[in-house]
Amino acid sequence: MLERLETDLRSTADRLQLSVFADNDVGISFYESNGFELVRTCESDLDDGLAEVVYEKRLGRTDSVRT
Numbered sequence: 001m002l003e004r005l006e007t008d009l010r011s012t013a014d015r016l017q018l019s020v021f022a023d024n025d026v027g028i029s030f031y032e033s034n035g036f037e038l039v040r041t042c043e044s045d046l047d048d049g050l051a052e053v054v055y056e057k058r059l060g061r062t063d064s065v066r067t
Contacts, residue, residue, distance in 0.1 A: 002034060006057070006059060009059055010059045010060060013059055014058065014059055015056050015057060015059055016036075016056065016057045016059060017039070017055070017056045017057075018036070018054070018055055019042075019052040019053065019054045019055070020053055021044065021050060021051070021052055022041060022050075022052060022053050023051075028055075031055045032055075034057070035057050036055035036056060036057045037055060037056055037057070038053060038054075038055055039054045039056045040053075040054050041054070042054065
């Protein structure tokens, strides 16, 4: 499913960005193993005291379209 999303987005976006709870080791491992890189850590908007990590993956576009 992730591969399909990336394929579909390549025509309109240059990167895919997502966030996951910082204590979700399984989710973090999944995204890192699929080429996502850590961008930043921030406080979650969902609940006070929960941290999120933001990951990003370049999709290979070379023009200047912004997402």
